[in-house]
Amino acid sequence: MRDVISILDFSKSEVLELFELTDEVLSGKFKPRLEGKIVATAFFEPSTRTALSFTSAALSAGAKVLGFSSDEATSVSKGENLADTIRMLENYADCIVMRHKLDGSAKFAAEIAKKPVINAGDGKREHPTQALIDMYTVRKLFGTMEGLTFGFLGDLRYARTVNSMLRILTMFRPRMVYLISPPQLRARAEILEELNYPVKELTDVRDIIGELDVLYVTRIQRERFLDEDEYEKVKESYRLEYRTVEKMKRDSAILHPLPRVSEIDRRIDSMPQAKYFLEASYAVPLRSALLHEVMAGD
Amino acid sequence: MKSGLIVSKIRNGTVIDHIPAGRALAVLKVLGIKGIEGYRIALVMNAESSKMGKKDILKIEDREIEEKEAELITLIAPDATINIIKDYEVVGKRKQEIPQEVVGLLRCTNPSCITNNDVEAVTRFRTIKRKPLQLACEYCETRLTEDEVVRQILG
Numbered sequence: 106m107r108d109v110i111s112i113l114d115f116s117k118s119e120v121l122e123l124f125e126l127t128d129e130v131l132s133g134k135f136k137p138r139l140e141g142k143i144v145a146t147a148f149f150e151p152s153t154r155t156a157l158s159f160t161s162a163a164l165s166a167g168a169k170v171l172g173f174s175s176d177e178a179t180s181v182s183k184g185e186n187l188a189d190t191i192r193m194l195e196n197y198a199d200c201i202v203m204r205h206k207l208d209g210s211a212k213f214a215a216e217i218a219k220k221p222v223i224n225a226g227d228g229k230r231e232h233p234t235q236a237l238i239d240m241y242t243v244r245k246l247f248g249t250m251e252g253l254t255f256g257f258l259g260d261l262r263y264a265r266t267v268n269s270m271l272r273i274l275t276m277f278r279p280r281m282v283y284l285i286s287p288p289q290l291r292a293r294a295e296i297l298e299e300l301n302y303p304v305k306e307l308t309d310v311r312d313i314i315g316e317l318d319v320l321y322v323t324r325i326q327r328e329r330f331l332d333e334d335e336y337e338k339v340k341e342s343y344r345l346e347y348r349t350v351e352k353m354k355r356d357s358a359i360l361h362p363l364p365r366v367s368e369i370d371r372r373i374d375s376m377p378q379a380k381y382f383l384e385a386s387y388a389v390p391l392r393s394a395l396l397h398e399v400m401a402g403d
Numbered sequence: 404m405k406s407g408l409i410v411s412k413i414r415n416g417t418v419i420d421h422i423p424a425g426r427a428l429a430v431l432k433v434l435g436i437k438g439i440e441g442y443r444i445a446l447v448m449n450a451e452s453s454k455m456g457k458k459d460i461l462k463i464e465d466r467e468i469e470e471k472e473a474e475l476i477t478l479i480a481p482d483a484t485i486n487i488i489k490d491y492e493v494v495g496k497r498k499q500e501i502p503q504e505v506v507g508l509l510r511c512t513n514p515s516c517i518t519n520n521d522v523e524a525v526t527r528f529r530t531i532k533r534k535p536l537q538l539a540c541e542y543c544e545t546r547l548t549e550d551e552v553v554r555q556i557l558g
Contacts, residue, residue, distance in 0.1 A: 188523040209517040209542025213524055228515050230543060295544045331514065 107399055108215040109223045112233040112269045117276040123394055124241050130390040137397035139168035144396065145198035146172030147190070148225070149181065149205040150328075154363055154385060155225045155235070159202045162393035168400075171197060188217045195220040200400050203227075206328070221399050229263045229329045235362050236269035238391050240277075242384040243319055246358050250277040253318040258285045258310050259343060259368060261292040263329035266362040268296050270321060275301050283317070285310045287342040289335070290325070310345070314352045320345075320378075322361045324368050345369045353378050360384050410445035412491050416464040422480040424449050427459035429556045430483075433475045433508070434468070442466050455482075473497035475508060478536060479553050501533045509538070509547060509555050516543040 108114065115123075129135035144163040148156045156174055163170045173179050181190060187205070191214045194201050203214055204225040211224035211231075226232040244250050255274065261267050261284055271292065274282065284292050284306045291306060307313065310320070322345055330336040347370045350359065361369065361381040373379050422430055427446050436442065445462040452458040468476070473485050477499050487495035505528045511518045518524040518540070528538035528547060536549035547555075 186521045186523060187517070188521060206515070207517045207520050208513060208515050208545075209540065212542055213517045213521065217523075228543070295539065295546055329515075 108221050109233055109395070109399065110211050110215055110227075111224070111231050112236045112273045114233070115273075120237070120240070120273070120276060123237065123391070123398060124244055126394040126398070127241055127387070127391045130394050131387075135394075137162075137166035137393045137401070139163065139166040139396060139400055142168040142200070142400055143198040144168050144170050144172075145194045145201045146170060146174070146225075147194055147201055147203045147205075148172065148174045149176040149179075149187075149203070149210075150226070151175065152204055152225065154388060155204065155232075158388035159223075159225065159392050159396075161389045162396055165389065166393050166396060168199075168396070172202075187214060191217045191222075194218075200396065223395070223399060226265055229265055229268075229326065231269045231272075232265040232362070233269050234392060234395060235266045236273045237395070238384060238387050239266070239270055239321070239360055239362065240273050241387050241391055242360060242380060243358070245383075245387070246380060247318065252278060252280050254281045254283075254316050255279050256283040256285055256310060256313060256317045256320045257292075257323070258320060258345065259323035260290045260325045260339075261286045261323070262290045263326035264323040264362075267292065267321070267323055271296055271300060275299070278302060281305065281316070283307060283310075283313050285313075285343075287339050289339050290342075310343075311349055311352070314349055315354065317353060318357050320353070320357065320359045322359060322365070322368055324364065324366045341367060343368060345373065347372045347376075350376055350378055410447065410462060413443075413445075413462050413464045413488055414491055416442075416462065416466050416488055417468045418486045418488060419461040419463075419468070419476065419480070420458070420484045420486070421452070421455060422459035422461065422483050423455070424457035424459055426479050426553065426557075427461050429479050429553060430459075430461055430476055432556055432558065433479065434463075434466075434472055436463070436466075468497055470497060471502075474500055474502035475505070477501050478505065479556055481534070481536070501530050501536065503530055504528065504541075505530075505538060509552060511540045511543060511545055512547065512551060513540065513543050513545040516540060516545060518542055 160170050195218045200221045202223045202225050208228035208230045211227040215222040279302050282304045358380040359378045443464040447460040449457045485497035486493045507525050518526045527541040531539045538547040
């Protein structure tokens with residue numbers, strides 16, 4: 106039984122073991138068994154993919170699922186604090202999968218709860234299970250995760266999936282990581298400071314598009330802006346165009362944690378580099394393997 | 404006038420010397436001393452110092468500074484010397500070590516941090532750099548600079 110709060114809670118060997126287990130889930134060689142377990146999905150913030158894929162993963166492993174998908178339907182709307190809500194939830198479930206708009210909320214919840222807490226996104230901080238899915242996709246596509254060239258395009262300031270990805274890459278020695286964003290949306294210093302691989306910041310993806318093995322695109326995280334005027338200044342400030350993707354290596358990959366808004370030209374969906382829906386398809390097998398590890402893996 | 408001549412020696416208590424000029428009040432705040440506790444306190448500000456140019460000095464009678472308190476003083480006065488006095492003699496010195504963790508004293512500057520939004524959450528900062536001081540919120544990872552730490556402690 107363990108918490109999953111940051112991607113750095115995993116060692117490299119644990120990541121590799123989880124990916125091997127996911128391979129076995131996909132091939133049918135291994136079936137996570139969580140009969141008799143209850144998973145609480147506590148989504149204080151909206152989610153489609155993460156909430157439903159965790160639910161599907163738990164159900165497919167034989168667990169029961171309860172939870173909520175908005176804090177409006179809970180006592181939080183009556184003024185209950187997070188700590189009390191977590192204390193209540195752990196009476197009802199064996200594991201709490203939680204998303205919350207506040208930074209550090211998952212760590213705080215894990216300190217309150219004796220049952221394991223899985224961070225399904227805490228504010229602009231981290232989204233570790235998404236990074237696991239992203240890197241699993243890279244491994245499936247390239248047969249390796251080492252020595253590749255990555256580009257991250259978009260809102261690198263507020264995108265928690267990017268933080269978790271940049272951190273998981275510290276385990277896999279990328280050849281180069283390009284961070285491509287408008288100046289206002291650059292990655293935060295506290296994330297960049299601890300990286301152990303070469304990083305270059307730039308504003309135009311076209312400058313390096315031919316070098317990339319993986320291009321990771323994110324939407325602008327409108328809900329994280331404290332000031333609507335700031336959002337207005339940067340909205341639609343970048344977009345991946347069809348002509349740009351034509352210059353990518355044929356065997357390179359475009360990933361996106363989804364949902365997307367307007368940052369990818371929809372015509373790109375049919376190009377060979379577009380792998381974001383394939384990426385999304387790995388969410389259930391990986392999360393079922395993870396739930397197994399968290400609840401039954403000891 | 405030499406600073407040593409301004410106030411006389413204390414019999415028992417603590418002398419904190421080499422406080423950066425203007426931060427003596429912040430040191431008292433860290434120690435939770437408001438003046439109503441009844442300790443006799445001598446506070447010298449902006450005294451001449453050959454090492455520092457100007458410095459502050461605090462003499463607090465009948466109050467021994469604990470190791471944990473000395474760590475907190477280090478946050479705002481990294482080169483201070485803290486001497487414990489008994490019968491007019493220095494009987495002990497507190498080590499000046501920046502604490503690895505600061506719990507409950509400082510506020511996170513990120514309005515979206517859980518510690519600013521849940522009545523039960525207590526702030527916890529980890530020291531990531533000693534000179535210049537830099538702390539990181541254990542919850543949201545926001546950095547606090549030395550200036551911010553001093554500003555908060557001075558209130």
